[in-house]
Amino acid sequence: xxxxxxRSGHTSGTGSRHPAGRALxxxxxxxxxxxxxxxxxxxxxxxxxxxxxxxxxxYSDVISNVFLQPNGAGHTRRWDLGVDSxxxxxxxxxxxxxxxxxxxxxxxxxxxxxxxxxIEWANVKYQFTPTFSARLGRTxxxxxxxxxxxxxxxxxxxxxxxxxxxxxxxxxxLDGVDLAWxxxxxxxxxxxxxNFGYNQFKAVDGLEITGxxxxxxxxxxxxxxxxxxxxxxxxxxSFDSADLDSLLDGLSGAGDNLVTAGxxxxxxxxxxxARRYDLDxxxxxxxxxxxxxxxxxxxxxxEWARMTDAGVLPETQGWYVTGGYHFGKTTPYVTVxxxxxxxxxxxxxxxxxxxxxxxxxxxxxxxxxxxxVLSAAAPSQKSLTLxxxxxxxxxxxxxFEYQHIRLDDRSAGxxxxxxxxxxxxxxxxxxSIALDFVF
Numbered sequence: 001x002x003x004x005x006x007r008s009g010h011t012s013g014t015g016s017r018h019p020a021g022r023a024l025x026x027x028x029x030x031x032x033x034x035x036x037x038x039x040x041x042x043x044x045x046x047x048x049x050x051x052x053x054x055x056x057x058x059y060s061d062v063i064s065n066v067f068l069q070p071n072g073a074g075h076t077r078r079w080d081l082g083v084d085s086x087x088x089x090x091x092x093x094x095x096x097x098x099x100x101x102x103x104x105x106x107x108x109x110x111x112x113x114x115x116x117x118x119i120e121w122a123n124v125k126y127q128f129t130p131t132f133s134a135r136l137g138r139t140x141x142x143x144x145x146x147x148x149x150x151x152x153x154x155x156x157x158x159x160x161x162x163x164x165x166x167x168x169x170x171x172x173x174l175d176g177v178d179l180a181w182x183x184x185x186x187x188x189x190x191x192x193x194x195n196f197g198y199n200q201f202k203a204v205d206g207l208e209i210t211g212x213x214x215x216x217x218x219x220x221x222x223x224x225x226x227x228x229x230x231x232x233x234x235x236x237x238s239f240d241s242a243d244l245d246s247l248l249d250g251l252s253g254a255g256d257n258l259v260t261a262g263x264x265x266x267x268x269x270x271x272x273x274a275r276r277y278d279l280d281x282x283x284x285x286x287x288x289x290x291x292x293x294x295x296x297x298x299x300x301x302x303e304w305a306r307m308t309d310a311g312v313l314p315e316t317q318g319w320y321v322t323g324g325y326h327f328g329k330t331t332p333y334v335t336v337x338x339x340x341x342x343x344x345x346x347x348x349x350x351x352x353x354x355x356x357x358x359x360x361x362x363x364x365x366x367x368x369x370x371x372x373v374l375s376a377a378a379p380s381q382k383s384l385t386l387x388x389x390x391x392x393x394x395x396x397x398x399x400f401e402y403q404h405i406r407l408d409d410r411s412a413g414x415x416x417x418x419x420x421x422x423x424x425x426x427x428x429x430x431x432s433i434a435l436d437f438v439f
Contacts, residue, residue, distance in 0.1 A: 040093040040101075049153040051084030051434035059422035060415035062430050064160065066379075067170050067203040069109050071417045073430070082109035084160055084434050088120065088151055098127045106151055111204045120151065123178070135178040142193055142218050143169050143231055144303055145290040153436035157299060157333060158387060159399040160432065162320035163414040164339035165303050167379070169286060171199050171211040171235055191220040199235075204416070208240040212281060225295040233286040237310055239279040244312065247369050248274045254349065254366055261359060270349045270363070273370065279311030297326035299333070312377045315342040329392065335385040341378035343410055375424055380408030396437040403430040 055062040057074035064072075064083050073080035088106035095101070104121035123137030140148050144165060149155040150172075176197020183190050199211040218231035251274035258267030290303035302321040309315040317340050324333030348367030354360040387401040407413045409425040 040095045043092045043094075044089065045092075045438065046087070046089045047152045047154060047436075047438045048087040049084050049434050049436050050081075051159070051432065052079055052081050053083040054079050054431045056429050057415065059419040060412060061417040062428075063414075063416040064109075065163075065167055066414060066416045067207070067209065068111055069416065070111060070113050070204045072109075074415070075417060075419055084153070084432065085109070086151060090121070100125050100127075108151075111202055120173070131182050133180050135180075136176075138173055138175050139178040139195065139197075141169065141172050141174050141195065141199075141214075141216055141233070143216065143233055143286060143288060144305070145227075145229055145292060145301065147172070152438070153399075153434060154395070154397055154438050156436075157301070157322060157324060157331070157389070158335065158385070159401045159434045162322075162335055162337040162383070162385075164318040164337040164379075164381065164383065165288075165305055165320055167414050168305055168307055168316060168318055168339070169233070170203075170209050171214060171233075171237070174199055174211075174214055174216070176214075187223060189222045191222075193218045193220075206242055210238040210240070211235040212238070225293055227292040227294075229288075229290045231286075231288050233284075235284055236281040237279060237284045237313075238281050239311065244279070244373065247366070247373060248278055250362075250366050251349075251370070254362055258349075258354075258359065258363070263354060263359070266350050266354060266363065270366070273348065277312045277370070277373075279313070282310045284308060284310035284313070299324040299326070299331075309342070312373055314374070314378050316340065316379070324387075324389075329390060331389040331391075333387045333389070335387070336383075337385070338382045339414075340380050340408075341411065343374065343378045343380070375410055376412055376418060378408075378411050379414050380411040381413030382406045393437075395439060396435060399432075399434045399436065401430075401432040403432070404428070405430065 053062055053073040055074035055078070059075055061072040061074040061076050062083060063069040069083070072083045086106055086108035088104060090102065090104040093101045101124040102121050104119070105117045106120045107115050107117040110116060110118070119138065121138055123135045123139050125133055125135045127133045142148060146156055146161055150161060150166070153159070174195050174197030176195065179194045181192045195216040197214055199214060200208065202208050212235070214233070214235035216231060216233045218229065220227065220229045251270045255267045255270035255274065258270060285308045286305060288303060288305035290301070292301035300323050302319065304319040305317070307313070307316045318338065320335055320337035322333055322335040324331050348370055349363040351360055351363055354363060383403055383405045385401055385403040387399060390398045392398055405413060405428040407425050407428070411424050412418055412422065
């Protein structure tokens with residue numbers, strides 16, 4: 001189906017500042033193409049997931065992405081229907097053998113606690129040669145092996161992609177240009193992709209994320225039952241957050257006050273911290289490799305990724321391995337995964353040399369605030385997932401998962417909506433069930 005194709009383009013971002021304007025632009029673009037080229041051949045497909053998740057956490061929530069969902073299962077609701085549930089539709093238009101366009105809209109639990117439909121794909125494609133094509137508009141940021149089918153649960157082996165890897169990238173789509181070369185040499189197919197563009201979307205807690213000068217190169221090699229993939233992302237990332245801005249302004253202001261009060265060492269340290277953890281067009285890079293081996297009824301796949309540090313986002317490495325076997329209409333599978341963030345070993349503003357009073361109290365409060373932000377941004381955890389997929393219909397699959405998660409002593413892992421009583425570390429048990437379907 002078109003919506004499960006790696007060539008269609010995909011995003012799981014939360015939309016732009018003016019999503020209605022983007023929708024109007026996309027519709028106008030399609031209409032203009034129709035007037036120019038002629039009446040297109042139109043096709044439409046849909047997909048969705050109805051899911052429920054249970055977590056034993058009292059002071060945090062299981063969510064699908066820490067940037068994109070404000071709450072989920074655990075503290076907010078012991079059982080939650082919004083973590084994985086979604087419904088979407090895709091319109092494909094072919095104007096000629098070379099010229100086509102796609103528009104996809106998806107409704108899912110958003111950063112503002114709404115289910116407002118959002119544009120996920122909106123691009124036009126021209127096939128210049130049998131091996132080279134270009135797309136213009138909104139396309140997927142193809143960082144990982146399943147980036148293009150993140151929303152189409154039916155096309156994925158798991159109920160939910162391993163968050164140790166798939167929760168790593170805040171930029172999930174680009175508005176720009178996508179170039180693809182597909183060349184076969186004997187039994188080997190090589191697919192090279194280059195993406196260039198821009199991204200801006202709103203996230204939880206009033207956060208707005210902007211990615212400028214973004215480019216991604218990826219290469220996929222397929223030989224019989226084996227697929228190998230490598231990708232690289234570079235982007236200038238900005239976080240516009242009132243809470244983070246207030247903390248960094250506080251550090252900068254404290255630095256000025258401490259220097260004026262005769263404490264240059266402590267003041268210089270506060271200023272350096274404000275510069276170190278700023279996220280204003282900060283370069284970020286992600287490198288990933290993946291492999292899938294699918295002989296007959298067996299499935300073995302895994303990925304590894306490394307993200308460089310950028311402001312409050314620490315250097316992070318993650319990996320997972322999934323193995324499964326297909327018995328008739330059922331496929332049991334197991335996934336082992338881990339993500340480790342290099343939490344800063346540096347201390348905050350030195351307090352030992354400050355006299356008791358307002359200066360020392362303010363510096364201590366800023367240290368506590370910075371430590372909380374850095375701990376929340378350092379997602380170190382290990383997980384073991386046992387799952388079962390049952391293809392009960394030709395276009396529907398029922399999936400069950402039990403996941404045991406162990407958090408690092410200084411980390412909240414991939415949990416979100418952290419409450420005042422939350423303590424880093426510890427274990428969590430998560431139960432999930434979902435019905436994935438296409439139509």
